[in-house]
Amino acid sequence: MTQKISQIQYRVALSLMRGVTPDFIRHLENSGITPEDFFSLTDKELIATLDLKPPYNIVDRYKRDEAIFRSRIEVEKMEHHKITGLFLGDDNYPWRLENLPDAPVMVYVLGDADLNFLHPISIVGTRRCTAAGLEFTSKFVSDLGGYFNDLCVISGLAYGIDAEAHKAALQNGLKTVAVVAHGLDTLYPAAHRELAKSIIRSGGAIVSEYPFGTKPFRGHFLQRNRIVAGLSDAITIVESEIKGGAMSTASLAFNYNKDVFAVPGRVSDLASSGCNHLIRRHKANLLTSAADVIEITDWTPIGISIPPGTRSLFPEIEGDAKKIYDYLRFTSEPQLIDSIHHNLHIPMAPLMSLLSELEFDGIITKLPGNRYELSL
Numbered sequence: 001m002t003q004k005i006s007q008i009q010y011r012v013a014l015s016l017m018r019g020v021t022p023d024f025i026r027h028l029e030n031s032g033i034t035p036e037d038f039f040s041l042t043d044k045e046l047i048a049t050l051d052l053k054p055p056y057n058i059v060d061r062y063k064r065d066e067a068i069f070r071s072r073i074e075v076e077k078m079e080h081h082k083i084t085g086l087f088l089g090d091d092n093y094p095w096r097l098e099n100l101p102d103a104p105v106m107v108y109v110l111g112d113a114d115l116n117f118l119h120p121i122s123i124v125g126t127r128r129c130t131a132a133g134l135e136f137t138s139k140f141v142s143d144l145g146g147y148f149n150d151l152c153v154i155s156g157l158a159y160g161i162d163a164e165a166h167k168a169a170l171q172n173g174l175k176t177v178a179v180v181a182h183g184l185d186t187l188y189p190a191a192h193r194e195l196a197k198s199i200i201r202s203g204g205a206i207v208s209e210y211p212f213g214t215k216p217f218r219g220h221f222l223q224r225n226r227i228v229a230g231l232s233d234a235i236t237i238v239e240s241e242i243k244g245g246a247m248s249t250a251s252l253a254f255n256y257n258k259d260v261f262a263v264p265g266r267v268s269d270l271a272s273s274g275c276n277h278l279i280r281r282h283k284a285n286l287l288t289s290a291a292d293v294i295e296i297t298d299w300t301p302i303g304i305s306i307p308p309g310t311r312s313l314f315p316e317i318e319g320d321a322k323k324i325y326d327y328l329r330f331t332s333e334p335q336l337i338d339s340i341h342h343n344l345h346i347p348m349a350p351l352m353s354l355l356s357e358l359e360f361d362g363i364i365t366k367l368p369g370n371r372y373e374l375s376l
Contacts, residue, residue: 010035011087013071015106019058022103084109097230104209111205117152124246125161125238133239141168143290147301161238176204179227181220188216229253237262240274261287334371
């Protein structure tokens with residue numbers, strides 16, 4: 001008795017076939033050919049319906065039968081490990097990936113996350129990062145998460161900036177998604193196995209386009225970068241040398257018309273050379289704080305009305321003074337000192353001292369009634 005073939009098996013089989021591209025999937029759809037039809041029709045019927053030109057390897061019956069056989073094993077493993085398969089063109093496929101010219105035909109998801117996030121941001125960088133890079137990543141995620149409690153942080157689970165971005169998201173109660181360069185039957189690097197488990201437990205996901213048994217070859221890492229870029233609205237490069245995976249992600253994001261950000265560094269710092277290069281070539285927006293992302297993207301923070309403005313002219317402001325500056329920057333009306341105290345939880349005595357310093361430096365202006373606004 002012939003075993004019944006499921007819809008997901010047809011889709012997995014199609015994704016496993018050599019030569020099946022996003023354009024070919026779209027051609028099938030436009031021609032009214034379902035994945036099941038593709039494996040049910042004869043070679044001649046497919047050639048005629050799809051108006052194919054020789055060679056006809058892609059519709060060879062032996063190759064199609066072989067793909068069906070392989071897909072049965074793949075689907076059994078997916079069901080055993082509770083992995084979801086998202087097929088290009090289906091309703092549940094991530095809409096941000098759908099129109100990319102190099103969209104993955106199949107996306108495998110381990111975890112419960114819906115990949116159509118409202119506020120997704122990719123944060124990537126070098127494995128050989130500095131302590132300053134790690135500190136910036138942690139604070140940036142925390143600050144941005146304060147504006148968007150539905151923020152999702154996307155990265156590649158690599159050592160360095162990637163892992164810090166995932167950890168910062170978890171520490172701040174945010175969802176995070178790790179895109180890996182191998183099949184979901186393994187994990188690379190193995191040292192991040194517990195981190196991966198925490199990502200899944202928190203409502204995030206581990207994502208791959210590769211079937212079981214696929215090893216983490218170098219080329220796969222470059223390929224997975226397009227998913228890291230494609231799933232997000234904004235991509236942040238914290239630290240990177242001129243050559244590296246993060247620069248590949250930035251280039252892909254730029255070509256996808258995504259908002260790209262890079263954290264500037266000293267010209268003598270090798271770890272910041274790539275970021276400085278992106279900013280100099282106008283391939284990335286300069287990033288000093290969460291406020292810069294809010295200005296460039298169309299995202300609207302919770303409970304804040306953002307007036308038109310310019311980028312921060314005072315990136316050297318730090319600590320509570322920076323909190324005051326950002327708060328006034330994103331409020332449309334002058335703020336009472338009591339409101340600043342209540343919203344930022346800065347004790348009144350140091351708050352008054354900081355306000356005086358900012359006023360002396362010409363950064364804020366004091367108005368009648370103990371109200372404050374930005375000077376610029």
